[in-house]
Amino acid sequence: MSGVRVLVGTRKGAFILTSNAKRAEWEVSGPYFAGWEIYHLKGSPVDPNRLYASQSSGWFGQVIQRSDDGGKTWEPVGNAFEYEGETGTHQWYDGTQHPWEFTRVWHLEPSLADPDTVYAGVEDAALFRSDDGGSTWRELPGLREAKGHLWQPGAGGMGLHTIVLDPNDANRIFVAISAAGVFRSDDGGQTWQPANRGLRSEFELPDPDAEVGHCVHSITMHRARPDVLFMQKHWDVMRSDDAGESWHEVSGNLPSDFGFPIAVHAHEPDTVYVVPIKSDSEHYPPDGKLRVYRSRTGGNEWEALTEGLPQSDCYVNVLRDAMAVDTLAACGVYFGTTGGQVYASADAGDTWTSIVRDLPAVLSVEVQTLP
């Protein structure tokens, strides 16, 4: 019988939540890597038993873990992330140039075709690739040539936090960086172009045509329609219909267009989910009500999904990598909060239940749909 495996990264370890296709009863295992920050863990689309995890610590640095049995056992693999060539500099908060310094891996994106190939998005922003299951890593330095000297860290650092692989074109990759923006490669990551036309960040970037410097929080696509991208920006929910060549706003009637994650329904390319957050300084839901908003029209028209979610006194946040969907016939939607709850909906967001309520702050949520 098919089922799902939810991979949860938290401030103090990883947890794996499993259920059958009904998604009513859950088994919780973990913590794995107790005490370490797990920014992200994700499974290979072609081998669901192959998982990668980013384990880090302010004390002991970066570790990459790999599992070949669906998360039952793990093995530390390579953790040497060394920038290619001359390290170079990027813009610092005071406007001076600052050397690139590796801090951590924010996001791991396994290849769509080969379980041994995996991409890592790191802080300070760069993209690395491994072709040997994470044992060794090499940078794709062409990304930092896309006006990297103008990139500047946001409040959370300068992390490459989103990697989107085009299922129809193995050479096309999108990445998003805080606070530089979206970049696209059409040659497998060798060369890159900024893909931020149409984004507006008036207060930070007076130049309306600024190619880089936009605070993009997350981007996503539907596999069946890879030229359409959705974005949750620092402010504004945006859409591109031309593979990032241009963007237009689809915030519509959202109560706040600030937020972090964005996800697309597994079977409906125009059904999109966001979690509005009141503002960029308060970082909690408007009115203390935790509401997922769903658009069935590809943006602009949004409905609040509230059944089963706290509608008073709720002041958690939902971080950029902490929402995902499964691919079962009735699409499941999942998200985790900084309050340690992981919520699941087995009916595309109509109703929600909490799988767990008291984990450490959730940093990431990914879902595997198992045969």
Added chain:
Amino acid sequence: MIRVTIPVHLRTLAGTGKEVSLQVDGPVTQRAVLNALETAYPTLRGTIRDHASGQRRPLVRFFACGQDLSHESPDAPLPDAVATGAEPFLIVGAMAGG
């Protein structure tokens, strides 16, 4: 043999106990001890000192014989008691919660 005490998170990572014993050939220095430790336990590479620069990570400290050796040269000889195995070389995660 040189005795090295490692912090709990690194014991888990290396799959070892609180203290490990290492053979160090030549002068017993921080660098020589850490080289031997990383050779014996490759998963510790990058967790105590930076991969590229070889610098001690900021919140990792080194102690031995009641002394903080964190700021000593990595090539300075460690105390004789460490070199003879009478005392352990302590790798410590700094108390830095704030």
